[in-house]
Amino acid sequence: MPRRRIRATDAAETPLRAALRALRTELGVPEDFPPDVLAEAERAAREPTPPDHGTRADATDIPFFTVDPPTSTDLDQAMHLSRRPHGYRVRYAIADVAAFVVPGGALDAEAHRRVTTLYFPDGKTPLHPPVLSEGAASLLPDGTRPAVLWTIDLDADGNPTATDVRRALVRSRAKLDYAGVQRQIDAGTAEEPLALLKDIGLLREQREVDRGGISLDVPEQEIIERPAPDGTHTHGGTYELVYRAPLPAEGWNAQISLLTGMAAAELMLTHGTGTGTGIGTGAGILRTLPAAPDGAVGRLRRTAHALRIDWPHHVSYARLIRSLDPHRPHHAAFLQECTTLLRGAGYTPFRDGAVPDLITHAAVAAPYTHCTAPLRRLVDRYASELSLAAAAGAAPPEWVLAALDELPARMAEGTRRAGQAERGCVDIVEAALLKDRVGELFDATVVDVQEREPTVGTVQLEVPAVVARVESGNGTTLPLGERLRVRLTQADPGTAKVLFAPA
Template identity: 75%
Template structure:
């Protein structure tokens, strides 16, 4: 999970654009796709491998940001006769377009993941596939991996199936529109059930000790002559939608473990020191966290619309460090099989347009259901995927972290010398004159350096002493 989500509304000013361009160069981010990759993409876009099973009669819908066109997932939700629910979840079938060992495949292994910058993205696959031929756009017949997961009346999974199928989404929905329809009671039942199933799955998550962080999204909002940095709190519909993806990732991991071969997304439990640090941040931000209350319960009590809660949710992502991918073969479950935040075995299998590993996980789940050996190309490359994903994820994290710093510096560059209200949310133990402050307006988290020890947890008037988008550095001092 990223430290902070970031989105730009409107055109950014020149220093911001220049700094982001320099970041792309420093990280070796490609500007486009090689000619042979584009040629292959254009060729296969019109001639994918077509599955025999026709599921176009299922009235699927997608839920994504309004401007998104790389649509990995589409769903249909229904009640089952006799009680419980059925989830149909279609995942874009990238393998129907990508020839193993071809130019497209090789380029995907080089890129590993889509990179998201505030002013645009660098896609994993050419957009002729990721935003057109392979995307689950409404009204288009597409090859997909179609999951069918049955749930009981409490939302627990009772049966799982996945197969290749032709599907056709009926509607492209966005989170705000979904929330309005559900809240107003105007949503058709397949959509209205998103709240019912999502809430049940949240309760299942609580029971097993899992936690989902509703981290607010930072937005740069353009005005007539300046930009503001604000937070967008996620809607309940964001969380319900995420629960469908989590459900599928858990179901996929269970299939792999029973099959004896797979690739899991794993996360170790946070070390005591990290939890202690987070408790300090909670005190700093005025978050009530009694010692007898578990971390998960505290997080669920937070309202991301409250500035101090939003800041603490961002600090909570520090407990998610150390995630990786674990391959296992030969029938023996791996020693590390659980994702600590999910509190269950889990795999990434729902975003193949944007993440390389999901294509491999999907194939392994298909093989598990069919009781067959995985495709030769999967078996040949599987052991290398964790290292490739580690490399790609590290670069994606650098993009996210540096982009936030660049944006903050660009938006504050003309305000050096100004004084702001802030809260000291962290102080270095070995260097108490250095720490981190959180500003509510604008929504900035940045470094502070002082001549004296910083007062952890206290409100403080701070002066902006440096804001340079070229070096991505923002620095405050006590005022």
């Protein structure tokens, strides 16, 4: 299943809270930060220092802005977009977490233990203490912040022509949200730095298609709270799951992040192999994904045929994906099946010119790394340092090299736990919302059928927005991509199990 974002303003229902607490305990999710970590974070928030004690460029005159969900306060990225005589300039400021975290200190050790920020419907478990992640290190529009500043020049078609990265001081001018950005761009009222998000985003999306990259546009599940009759959210309020289709502005924003991750990977590889420098002593860490085996693509073609989706042989997989409408049941079912090609991603380090055999990410269709979310993901802090060293033609810091080989395993474990938390939260919320409706009938679409056991699969309900297991107890093969009337046979918040059967 694709990543499913779940949000709730408050989880007032006691059984739901209890189930979420049990999930945290099961996954070993840390609760509070230790006192020494909090103390170190408070000191760092008052006096951030670059790890190399070097100077920073002053970029506070550039009017950066951030684009995030409206309630977000852990802001990793701020951007400024402008035109050039024959193209565009992307300035992308990334929170400089290394200015606050001393290698080998208590903060550093705790971040290696947590690995990623974990999100739950009733709150989040951050990678770094809030005094940093939602304060001194976050690119909020309330003052000057240390940042790793990327400057990427593009030609008129959106292809990179030059890349620079350095430490800088920046100041965000505006905290924007996706819906507001979309409204301004659609209405034509956005000022040029924001309006260019669409222009550059569309160009980069086209370049993604040209190189065979893949972006799956699958609606997300979202929890919304319905207030009680007295208008409050604390006495009798209820929750609903709804589907939310990502806005175009979210895709354009994601393209800026992808552009930066690709630029960082190219810097690491160029310096790591000595291309154009003769150095060959650099290092890097890439986000890699092997290409799907031929059998997997063949299976998708069979699925497309079963769902009556026209897939001519001259049309690439990437172009077919972009032609689909996730709001149409058959297309939604096919997009769910497409997620099987995106499994198996990992982190691949290299050093001393020994570049690995696999350097690309199949979905990006290019070398790529994670470097734009250091407040929420451990590896990004290291990728920033590796990129800075590569741009300067210097060897990476020793503390980066010392951690490089163990980062993939640590990130794999953190990613696994984040996935378990995500799936567990969705299952718990679905079970909690349906626990009093066992025996009822629902309209659904069969979005997945197990190849070896076609009587078992997954259904996507129309209302509420539930995606759950379905089992045909009479041996009947489930009709992939077809609408189906199903009966709820199990909904247990305690075990987080939801099960349907064909009616």
